[in-house]
Amino acid sequence: EPEVTQTPSHQVTQMGQEVILRCVPISNHLYFYWYRQILGQKVEFLVSFYNNEISEKSEIFDDQFSVERPDGSNFTLKIRSTKLEDSAMYFCASSLWEGGTDTQYFGPGTRLTVL
Amino acid sequence: GESVGLHLPTLSVQEGDNSIINCAYSNSASDYFIWYKQESGKGPQFIIDIRSNMDKRQGQRVTVLLNKTVKHLSLQIAATQPGDSAVYFCAENTISGSARQLTFGSGTQLTVLP
Numbered sequence: 001e002p003e004v005t006q007t008p009s010h011q012v013t014q015m016g017q018e019v020i021l022r023c024v025p026i027s028n029h030l031y032f033y034w035y036r037q038i039l040g041q042k043v044e045f046l047v048s049f050y051n052n053e054i055s056e057k058s059e060i061f062d063d064q065f066s067v068e069r070p071d072g073s074n075f076t077l078k079i080r081s082t083k084l085e086d087s088a089m090y091f092c093a094s095s096l097w098e099g100g101t102d103t104q105y106f107g108p109g110t111r112l113t114v115l
Numbered sequence: 116g117e118s119v120g121l122h123l124p125t126l127s128v129q130e131g132d133n134s135i136i137n138c139a140y141s142n143s144a145s146d147y148f149i150w151y152k153q154e155s156g157k158g159p160q161f162i163i164d165i166r167s168n169m170d171k172r173q174g175q176r177v178t179v180l181l182n183k184t185v186k187h188l189s190l191q192i193a194a195t196q197p198g199d200s201a202v203y204f205c206a207e208n209t210i211s212g213s214a215r216q217l218t219f220g221s222g223t224q225l226t227v228l229p
Contacts, residue, residue: 102208
């Protein structure tokens with residue numbers, strides 16, 4: 001069964017450093033998403049991406065964040081200058097959006113620890 | 116603001132019993148609802164979904180009920196097994212322009228007792 005994959009599984013970085021989190025969505029999916037989950041809290045929407053551009057972003061997704069689909073398979077989230085409060089699990093998701101529904105399938109996540 | 120939330124943070128059931136996990140939502144414009152299961156250290160796993168034009172949908176051992184009048188969702192798990200132990204989230208899918216974002220509830224920890 002096809003699945004969303006993410007690398008690395010765990011990223012440790014110093015405050016102020018740039019990080020890039022990588023995702024390979026399900027191959028025939030057209031819509032891509034990033035969510036984050038701070039430890040013990042609920043999953044929060046960050047950004048959605050379709051047709052090579054951002055469709056929607058939340059208040060969390062400020063100028064420090066960017067997304068890119070550099071080739072036909074990868075989808076990345078870049079945090080330019082990490083802050084302590086960026087420490088969280090980051091989940092990538094993808095969907096096909098057919099039949100009027102948008103079932104989003106999630107990857108296993110990247111645990112980001114900012115020191 | 117709009118929110119999706121769960122009534123109970125924890126639920127313990129005996130193996131073999133049925134489980135019922137509840138969820139309240141507040142955005143009456145939401146038209147699609149999803150239940151996800153999240154095991155420790157893993158990403159949310161799709162369980163079952165329901166569109167707002169339905170009030171019940173059944174899957175394998177799971178049933179989702181939607182009551183739009185009171186903005187309430189429930190997930191019923193039949194014959195609960197140890198592998199069902201996880202955090203369960205309801206999420207609502209909100210149309211916003213051409214994008215659809217999921218708004219998650221805070222989750223219910225289901226523990227299956229032997």
